[in-house]
Amino acid sequence: MAHESTSANPKVNYEYRRRKARDEMRGQVTSFAMMIFMTFIAFIIVIADFDKFYAFPVLLVLAGAQVVLQLYYFMHMSHKGHGTAALFLYSGALIAFVTILTFLTIVWW
Amino acid sequence: MSTVAEKRGFLAVLWDYLTTVDHKKIAILYLVSGGFFFLVGGIEAMLIRIQLAIPDNDFVSAGLYNELLTMHGTTMIFLAAMPLLFAFMNAVVPLQIGARDVAFPFLNSLGFWLFFFGGIFLNLSWFLGGAPDAGWTSYASLSLASPGHGIDFYVLGLQISGAGTLIAGINFLVTIINMRAPGMTYMRMPLFTWSTFVASALILFAFPPLTVGLFLMLFDRMFGANFFDVTMGGNTIIWEHLFWIFGHPEVYILILPAFGIFSDIISTFSKKRLFGYAAMVFATVLIGFLGFMVWAHHMFTTGLGPTANAIFAVATMAIAVPTGVKIFNWLLTMWGGSIRFTTPMLYAVAFIPSFVAGGVTGVMLASAAADYQYHDSYFVVAHFHYVIIGGVVLGLLAGTHFYWPKMFGTMLNETLGKITFWLFLIGFHGTFFIQHFLGLMGMPRRIWKFLPNQGLDLFNMISTVGAFFMALAVIVLLYNVVITQIKNVRVGNDPWGDGRTLEWAIPSPPPYYNFKQLPLVRGLDPLWIEKMEGRKEMTPAEPLGDIHMPNNSFIPFVMSLGLFIAAFGAMYQVDWRASDGADYVWSIPVLIIGMLITIGSMAVRSLKDDHGYHIHKEELMDDHDDKGGRE
Numbered sequence: 001m002a003h004e005s006t007s008a009n010p011k012v013n014y015e016y017r018r019r020k021a022r023d024e025m026r027g028q029v030t031s032f033a034m035m036i037f038m039t040f041i042a043f044i045i046v047i048a049d050f051d052k053f054y055a056f057p058v059l060l061v062l063a064g065a066q067v068v069l070q071l072y073y074f075m076h077m078s079h080k081g082h083g084t085a086a087l088f089l090y091s092g093a094l095i096a097f098v099t100i101l102t103f104l105t106i107v108w109w
Numbered sequence: 110m111s112t113v114a115e116k117r118g119f120l121a122v123l124w125d126y127l128t129t130v131d132h133k134k135i136a137i138l139y140l141v142s143g144g145f146f147f148l149v150g151g152i153e154a155m156l157i158r159i160q161l162a163i164p165d166n167d168f169v170s171a172g173l174y175n176e177l178l179t180m181h182g183t184t185m186i187f188l189a190a191m192p193l194l195f196a197f198m199n200a201v202v203p204l205q206i207g208a209r210d211v212a213f214p215f216l217n218s219l220g221f222w223l224f225f226f227g228g229i230f231l232n233l234s235w236f237l238g239g240a241p242d243a244g245w246t247s248y249a250s251l252s253l254a255s256p257g258h259g260i261d262f263y264v265l266g267l268q269i270s271g272a273g274t275l276i277a278g279i280n281f282l283v284t285i286i287n288m289r290a291p292g293m294t295y296m297r298m299p300l301f302t303w304s305t306f307v308a309s310a311l312i313l314f315a316f317p318p319l320t321v322g323l324f325l326m327l328f329d330r331m332f333g334a335n336f337f338d339v340t341m342g343g344n345t346i347i348w349e350h351l352f353w354i355f356g357h358p359e360v361y362i363l364i365l366p367a368f369g370i371f372s373d374i375i376s377t378f379s380k381k382r383l384f385g386y387a388a389m390v391f392a393t394v395l396i397g398f399l400g401f402m403v404w405a406h407h408m409f410t411t412g413l414g415p416t417a418n419a420i421f422a423v424a425t426m427a428i429a430v431p432t433g434v435k436i437f438n439w440l441l442t443m444w445g446g447s448i449r450f451t452t453p454m455l456y457a458v459a460f461i462p463s464f465v466a467g468g469v470t471g472v473m474l475a476s477a478a479a480d481y482q483y484h485d486s487y488f489v490v491a492h493f494h495y496v497i498i499g500g501v502v503l504g505l506l507a508g509t510h511f512y513w514p515k516m517f518g519t520m521l522n523e524t525l526g527k528i529t530f531w532l533f534l535i536g537f538h539g540t541f542f543i544q545h546f547l548g549l550m551g552m553p554r555r556i557w558k559f560l561p562n563q564g565l566d567l568f569n570m571i572s573t574v575g576a577f578f579m580a581l582a583v584i585v586l587l588y589n590v591v592i593t594q595i596k597n598v599r600v601g602n603d604p605w606g607d608g609r610t611l612e613w614a615i616p617s618p619p620p621y622y623n624f625k626q627l628p629l630v631r632g633l634d635p636l637w638i639e640k641m642e643g644r645k646e647m648t649p650a651e652p653l654g655d656i657h658m659p660n661n662s663f664i665p666f667v668m669s670l671g672l673f674i675a676a677f678g679a680m681y682q683v684d685w686r687a688s689d690g691a692d693y694v695w696s697i698p699v700l701i702i703g704m705l706i707t708i709g710s711m712a713v714r715s716l717k718d719d720h721g722y723h724i725h726k727e728e729l730m731d732d733h734d735d736k737g738g739r740e
Contacts, residue, residue: 084286086280088310089311091310091314092313092314092399095314095401098401098402099318099354102350102405102417103347103350105417106405106414106417107344107346107347107350107411
């Protein structure tokens with residue numbers, strides 16, 4: 001099949017590349033819209049002066065979601081060949097999380 | 110071109126080594142400087158043991174004793190064990206995966222010179238007003254109170270050499286991920302490569318906490334901050350956490366490569382493939398992972414509370430499981446194998462019971478309740494020396510004998526090697542086995558002297574005698590190295606005769622481009638597969654073509670030298686400020702000049718393009734006479 005060529009020449013498999021690029025663009029626009037929306041919610045929460053115990057977790061979750069969208073859609077981690085990078089990223093995040101959890105529970109209690 | 114050393118002037122050789130970016134030469138640099146620091150740390154250990162040989166001894170003063178024990182630990186961990194492991198990683202890992210060099214040859218050189226200058230800086234403390242004296246852990250409550258510049262030397266020296274280690278770790282990660290030869294899948298990598306990979310990942314995650322801790326300490330001691338000062342609202346325990354978040358993975362950074370060396374040695378000299386290869390890989394990764402979840406077991410007695418102690422105790426004991434998997438796999442590799450007891454194999458066989466002894470006391474120490482009894486006693490000293498010497502140092506000595514022909518093209522004398530082995534093994538157990546009982550009898554660690562007639566006299570004497578056996582073993586090893594290099598009998602590709610992995614498929618030492626054609630890897634133990642099918646060398650995976658090589662560079666040396674100079678400025682500006690600007694007026698200019706040298710050389714490196722050079726196909730074709738001799 002023609003579209004399996006790995007040539008770097010942009011004229012090879014023009015149709016296939018076009019379709020891929022369109023899908024990519026759709027994903028990016030969607031996630032961009034979602035990120036704007038999440039930022040909007042975050043601002044609302046702060047402006048509306050919600051209770052701290054409600055606002056902090058929601059803000060953190062929204063921030064986390066934005067990081068994931070950023071990594072996967074804008075920094076191309078959803079593409080093939082990023083498995084090792086993802087593995088090291090998550091391992092690092094896990095170790096940092098355990099460290100912070102320990103500090104919060106037994107150092108700064 | 111021949112790889113056998115040509116007659117060249119001393120200065121030409123020196124310049125070659127100062128500027129080299131070749132992983133094989135950097136390996137030799139690591140081996141020589143790591144070996145030097147090993148001797149320095151060893152001399153410090155001998156002085157400690159002489160002081161403790163008889164009760165109420167006055168061989169060294171109390172202050173000097175504190176400096177000796179601090180520098181012994183710091184030197185052995187940071188400046189001897191790790192660089193020596195890096196020596197073997199550099200010498201062997203690129204060959205084992207069929208690469209022509211590491212991914213970043215320039216960074217490789219930079220990593221070495223940072224380590225080297227950091228180590229020299231740390232050891233200059235002996236001549237510049239006293240060495241650090243707060244133990245290798247340098248707990249903040251002690252070290253903030255330490256007068257003089259000892260701790261400053263520790264902080265700045267480790268900061269510089271730690272940066273080098275971090276660079277080296279990242280370099281190996283990228284090398285192993287990206288530079289494997291065609292067919293070399295992850296699950297076909299030799300165990301030494303696997304353990305290097307996991308150890309490098311541990312370096313990547315463990316060194317940043319150390320860097321942070323050292324920076325906080327640096328600000329506290331040199332710029333008047335109060336991160337660890339309880340009277341000013343700081344928290345001294347945070348140093349302990351940061352140190353051990355680094356310090357515990359550090360233990361695995363040391364032991365995993367040693368496991369890898371032993372795995373390769375045991376399968377080579379048992380003439381069998383490693384038993385349970387996949388389980389070995391999994392166990393290595395699991396040990397690395399769990400290594401980050403257990404650091405607080407060093408701090409059971411700081412009052413973390415029963416819940417935290419219990420969690421960390423259980424996590425610690427869990428590590429015994431993958432370690433046990435490895436022990437049984439080594440035993441089963443030997444089971445039914447055609448075993449040859451060469452010097453490296455003797456070390457490997459002796460390693461198993463020695464390390465298990467260290468592991469068993471490790472599980473004892475992991476029980477938080479019992480640890481209150483063992484804490485800060487000689488039992489702990491005995492435990493970690495069983496793990497570090499019985500595991501890491503035996504691995505380093507085994508690796509020295511095993512990989513010597515690949516690094517230098519000569520074989521160390523086997524008889525002398527076996528004499529070294531027996532002297533060292535007897536000395537090691539003589540020194541440290543008895544310390545378990547000294548600890549249980551109540552002798553605290555890090556004490557300068559003990560009083561007579563408390564039942565400690567005889568055992569301490571035995572321990573000191575054992576230490577002399579180890580010293581003798583090291584002297585025999587050095588003699589062995591010297592006569593081997595003087596005789597200079599060259600060996601071929603596979604001097605042990607049973608080599609299984611790629612490094613034994615090319616000449617010893619390998620030509621500077623390693624592989625003329627990258628090899629095609631068809632399974633685990635690729636050279637063994639070819640041998641079993643009657644071939645003597647690897648099947649090439651590519652036609653003969655030009656090889657792209659990096660240029661030598663002096664910049665890494667200058668970059669590291671700049672930080673070395675800047676460190677003196679950073680340290681003595683404390684005196685400058687204390688004297689209201691009257692003395693040490695040179696300190697701030699020195700700090701600035703040092704940083705300018707470093708930043709300037711970074712700028713040169715960034716702005717000046719260095720595309721390397723090509724070895725042309727024609728030169729490679731003329732180069733057919735460097736095949737190994739012995740088959």
